[in-house]
Amino acid sequence: MKDSFYDLGFTKLDTGRKERTGFGEVVFCHGKRNEFLKDIFSRLFEANGEVLGTRATQEQFELVKEILPQATYDSVSRIIKVQGEKKKLIGNIAVCTAGTADIPVAEESAQTAEFFGSYVERIFDVGVSGIHRLLSQTEKLEKANVVVAIAGMEGALASVVGGLVSVPVIAVPTSVGYGANLGGISALLSMINSCANGISVVNIDNGYGAGYIATQINRLAIGGSVKNQAGGK
Amino acid sequence: MKDSFYDLGFTKLDTGRKERTGFGEVVFCHGKRNEFLKDIFSRLFEANGEVLGTRATQEQFELVKEILPQATYDSVSRIIKVQGEKKKLIGNIAVCTAGTADIPVAEESAQTAEFFGSYVERIFDVGVSGIHRLLSQTEKLEKANVVVAIAGMEGALASVVGGLVSVPVIAVPTSVGYGANLGGISALLSMINSCANGISVVNIDNGYGAGYIATQINRLAIGGSVKNQAGGK
Amino acid sequence: MKDSFYDLGFTKLDTGRKERTGFGEVVFCHGKRNEFLKDIFSRLFEANGEVLGTRATQEQFELVKEILPQATYDSVSRIIKVQGEKKKLIGNIAVCTAGTADIPVAEESAQTAEFFGSYVERIFDVGVSGIHRLLSQTEKLEKANVVVAIAGMEGALASVVGGLVSVPVIAVPTSVGYGANLGGISALLSMINSCANGISVVNIDNGYGAGYIATQINRLAIGGSVKNQAGGK
Amino acid sequence: MKDSFYDLGFTKLDTGRKERTGFGEVVFCHGKRNEFLKDIFSRLFEANGEVLGTRATQEQFELVKEILPQATYDSVSRIIKVQGEKKKLIGNIAVCTAGTADIPVAEESAQTAEFFGSYVERIFDVGVSGIHRLLSQTEKLEKANVVVAIAGMEGALASVVGGLVSVPVIAVPTSVGYGANLGGISALLSMINSCANGISVVNIDNGYGAGYIATQINRLAIGGSVKNQAGGK
């Protein structure tokens, strides 16, 4: 039932989330204690038949692999995936970055979206200081149901992309930069104040969150509800 | 053509925007000089057959009415509308507020969405300090294609709503509150750091922006593209 | 006497504090030099017959154990306790967390309250993104004389709990989160701006402080004054 | 019933709050529209037999008086009270201020506590720059079940009071001061970082909130629960 949860004492796994929202609970691995991690992954795998873990270390992956040998790890996105046969990827999400240093956040975003069944088009290193690079990609952008725009420093990419497309843009500020970038706060403020329409913003470096929302929108665009397209167990 | 614009010297009206994005250019009236306002409204009406003006004063409305007598004004949302026959409102957008003081922002959001053809369900004064009020509205929330969650002070509404629905939540922090609310920055930070999935954030008091994005998503959910459903001249 | 202190040169131990406030002085171990630590613990044990040390490392514990072999250490809360026979725990304090990452702060809070003689009910991982988990605990919440609500990220737990109970809520923002959480400042601002009544706030990660205040209130609720229930030497 | 509310469309009055929390809903008058104000006061008076309104203007009072002629107004605290026969005030709450400019906040706090049935001892203008003034009041302080410490500028009063008493201190930063007081943020930070134990903090200028919490604690100290002592209709 959608309000069910599994009480492990230290944690209450929201096993009803998949039914309630169309997305199984995801494990934010950063800082999770080893003794808890195995338990969480195996319970969620049991409940949902697949598990996604974000912000994981190589060491955490080794632990998960002991109990779920089919788990895989990607060192750029730092994602652990436990998933069955390859899903058919549907719809179209464009994931853009301003620079190469934003790629880890972009991969977290793209791989989250793919885990949840979305087709992703990657458009990297199209920052506005050489606007012709971005303009050369308009054809790809126009095919997307939603665009994820990822940028650090002054975060201007989101505004320019927002002016080029008709679909929603999910802006992800990154902590890329130095000095007055304030660890990403400057890019966040920039995106929140965008002069373009259709832009909403998530937390700094939150590639996962953007991939999740983009999937919600992509599912709606394909037709039917978010939940019906969740597939799953 | 989608890259056309109309050069009035002091301004370059983006008359290609409707074709490019599915939404005609909207007039942000705050601080616009009287001599420019009439010109902008008449040019945009000519180009798009309808005009929306936000953050308008009663005085500005009187001016616009001189040239476009069919214009209407709503003092809560501060919106000027010039629009032909009533549009058929499609889809479903839920607009929620935490308190009554957030209603002006909510009306800006709802009326923007309605102007662009979306059906809006208003759910006001359901702040989390009396959670039963919000829980009594879950049926309405579940019918929406997208939810706009509007709150000042600590902005917790967005997170609780995000946990209840499967669709995207557009969170609007408001400047409602005092002291350490920092003019809405506290609510903004709260929403950006939400522990719930599916939440993205727009600027403080930006009801218009949330109504715009909600319409983009609502159009995608109805089927077809954002642009095709824009109606038009 | 209540205004007495013990002058060790580098420090002036407030040995009158137990008589004055009902609580013996507690050692904040973080950054204390080894040579001072032993001296402080032995003088306070002499004065009060028990000692509590917070934010301690395993190494500091080993040092204390050399002179007070009955000392114990808990690695989650990082608390050193030197205490005689088990106290009877009185009253009822509920300690809630939004997530599992908040547990170290919660344990510091709970164990502080227990050290000072309060009974503690632990309610962990009931964050608002799955509100049913919190609502399933209302019976426990209603038995408490005071609730400690601990949360990082957007800190919305405090407001929702505040709306559910009739007793005071001590809100503890934590540094859990990333990006725009600003090391806990966002959660702090959120809690300070709570739309719910009955909420007051302590410093980021200050589990100790919340456990202390909760004990003061719990003692008052049991009857008699804070000081009379302090027990003592 | 405790989960009931009265839906006026623009607002959902939490008429179950008194049963749920022991306190009837209070009207934050600031910025409320005239047309709503009368309706809200009359409905709440109907439900609870008494109403408290904070941050009210003289004009708002005149409006309320039209429908509830027994209403009274205090221009220092800006409180509107509608209350029957005089309540017997119980327990003991000390309300202290650092300076005379903090008195409006103090009166909001004291009169809120009195409205809810608490006895209040006022101790004004005892800021730490002339510490003898505060020390001359220790006898009064020692009789309180809880102390409200109100200060602007550097907010040091809370820490000094915290060191003198054994009961909880609710600290209220005020916006009194200029320049680097940052509208009260400096005093807020000061109080949150207090070196004294037993101090928790509410929003800047939030006299009402402190009076509410102090009443919760005062009721607990008198014996029985917060709710049982709420009196009522």
Next chain:
Amino acid sequence: MKDSFYDLGFTKLDTGRKERTGFGEVVFCHGKRNEFLKDIFSRLFEANGEVLGTRATQEQFELVKEILPQATYDSVSRIIKVQGEKKKLIGNIAVCTAGTADIPVAEESAQTAEFFGSYVERIFDVGVSGIHRLLSQTEKLEKANVVVAIAGMEGALASVVGGLVSVPVIAVPTSVGYGANLGGISALLSMINSCANGISVVNIDNGYGAGYIATQINRLAIGGSVKNQAGGK
């Protein structure tokens, strides 16, 4: 001599500045007392044969006109000019704005540059949300010796312009916007963190400062030194 100054008691007019820097002292009129204003204008006119006053009100202009009837005033830029025959304007400075609300700052910049002898090309309302408007102006941009890029909100214009031209860009953040624009701080941070090369930044709304620096660079580009081209008495 370049180190000379004229001591009026309340002020020390830097009459050596024109010789030292190639620019006569300019009067920042905002907040200047009436009795001082006339004295300052007449002394500077005496020393330099021309005077520029910025941030002036209509009232201040009337005062100045009493003693210097040839003075002129522009209500958009709020500049008072006292200048002899028309100067030949040399070189080429492009002054761009993102929106129409930035025009007062742009005019302050342009008219300052013109006062000091520079030719100015105005390119207004070319914000990045409709990038085709900016791209249609590249020919004009390429003729400039230096570009002044003026924008509020997210300030992205500076970065895009910086990527299109080979000459220095002076970025001016404006206070245009609302909410999280923080009175222009967001645009300032954005410009300081620009991913484009060749961008340096002045204070919020500091059109004057940008016009001054642009003139310095324009003079250097024309050949000879900044000072030699200052013209003068």
Next chain:
Amino acid sequence: MKDSFYDLGFTKLDTGRKERTGFGEVVFCHGKRNEFLKDIFSRLFEANGEVLGTRATQEQFELVKEILPQATYDSVSRIIKVQGEKKKLIGNIAVCTAGTADIPVAEESAQTAEFFGSYVERIFDVGVSGIHRLLSQTEKLEKANVVVAIAGMEGALASVVGGLVSVPVIAVPTSVGYGANLGGISALLSMINSCANGISVVNIDNGYGAGYIATQINRLAIGGSVKNQAGGK
């Protein structure tokens, strides 16, 4: 006696302050209610034979004059003085400003120092953008026992003066400036981070505070203690 105070109910006048510190209590008039103001001035005049009021309006002065006709008012410094025969001014305090807009703060500082018996040398409009103006005043600076350096905007004056003199410099940041001056916070941070030795800082626009400290130092420099030179009743 030094710990005495006069309890007016709403305020506790620190009548022991003059004996304790060598300075009578000063009235910060800003926001004081009319009914209190007269009482405070007459009680302090009774206790100390003289009174100083800062941040006063013309209206407040009229009120004070009713009861103390010998009172005088200066509209630049906004100081009310009630003082007997002219004091002999001793020692030497230099009060410098960067610009003319800083003069009101400087006069508050200078007149406070003069009220308490110090000789003051005014050195105005010597900001660092024309360093020769400051260097022309070194002879005056070298005679001072202490220097008050007052500046807004970037506040660089304090550092340059600090490098020129051997005596302590009291730096006063002012709110003069606009945009990123953050109401004086930028100048405050600048002065706190000064690379010069011998500089300490007071609150933004706190001319009074600087005049007070300068007098303390000036008295010490003249010989004897601060208190002995207070003169007085």
Next chain:
Amino acid sequence: MKDSFYDLGFTKLDTGRKERTGFGEVVFCHGKRNEFLKDIFSRLFEANGEVLGTRATQEQFELVKEILPQATYDSVSRIIKVQGEKKKLIGNIAVCTAGTADIPVAEESAQTAEFFGSYVERIFDVGVSGIHRLLSQTEKLEKANVVVAIAGMEGALASVVGGLVSVPVIAVPTSVGYGANLGGISALLSMINSCANGISVVNIDNGYGAGYIATQINRLAIGGSVKNQAGGK
């Protein structure tokens, strides 16, 4: 062609930049992955015949040297240079620092300018707390076409230099300092608020950016356009 780029998948090298702006693309080495670094350096060397890398580690240099043995490394500026025969250095840029701790930023600036063909005069350790050191260098300053002023702490150097010269000053705040220097934000604010004319500011520690802009201005001053003097392949 000026709009060309080279697509390596993970990055899009802006090979048209040299033609478009007169400067080849520069490699910001910080955080670049080893596998990408070699590829980027060799492609850019191919395109431009020279490469500049900033913020490089010794390890990164070793990697680059494997493929481009003529590369050199400077451990103070952390610059990798791959350049052919010595260029003739033209014009005159003065690079000043307030202290010795600012030298790494200054060398990044100076070596960037030299790489792009500018003659650089180094004037180090001339901070304003000993103003005679700076004044002794005025002859050198007066020969410059543009001055780079580098300072941490309170950043006052920029204002004083700005008052001494007639040419543009590029101000570089550094993170040198501690405590309230806020990692360089205090110096940045100071420079942005400078009371001197002719000062524009780049990001904290951005020596490269200042060297780049200074070169643009220096080229303009020498005569001809920025692009024509870029030399090149």
Next chain:
Amino acid sequence: MKDSFYDLGFTKLDTGRKERTGFGEVVFCHGKRNEFLKDIFSRLFEANGEVLGTRATQEQFELVKEILPQATYDSVSRIIKVQGEKKKLIGNIAVCTAGTADIPVAEESAQTAEFFGSYVERIFDVGVSGIHRLLSQTEKLEKANVVVAIAGMEGALASVVGGLVSVPVIAVPTSVGYGANLGGISALLSMINSCANGISVVNIDNGYGAGYIATQINRLAIGGSVKNQAGGK
């Protein structure tokens, strides 16, 4: 001569400072390169016959000892001293701390003052949460010519001390604390906003700066000028 300096290329040693200000140049050792350190110490020893180095590591001390074997090092204050025969310490400076964690800053302050010839009274661990500890030291406080008050967290010590003494108080905020202490900014704001008179503030953890100013004031109090009492070569 007072304007002389010694140019080492990378640095310009201000050898005229002792004559100009009464204090020889001090070495801020933090981050100084080894090759420079020896040179700087030996040149300054040559010029002044003594040297003080602050923020030094043990390693730096070993280096200095190689060339100046009489050098000594204190690991608490991190000060290197090279000084001849013991000076007679004059006057009286009280150095107070709120807690034991503030002692390193206090020792930097005390030892700086002693190096420059002042007698120092240490009063440690007298924080306001146990006000009787501070009140027991009033006799010592009253003997001082100036008080240095050092505190982290909420920094209330400065205000309470300021109310007790008649002499100037130099307040030093420290970075002691956690969470919302913001690395010392909270204590800094607290001290800047002090309600007590006679308080001025230096940078966070700047014990050296406070010791320097305290010495300036102490010298003035003893009689004669700051410079005459500098002793020296």
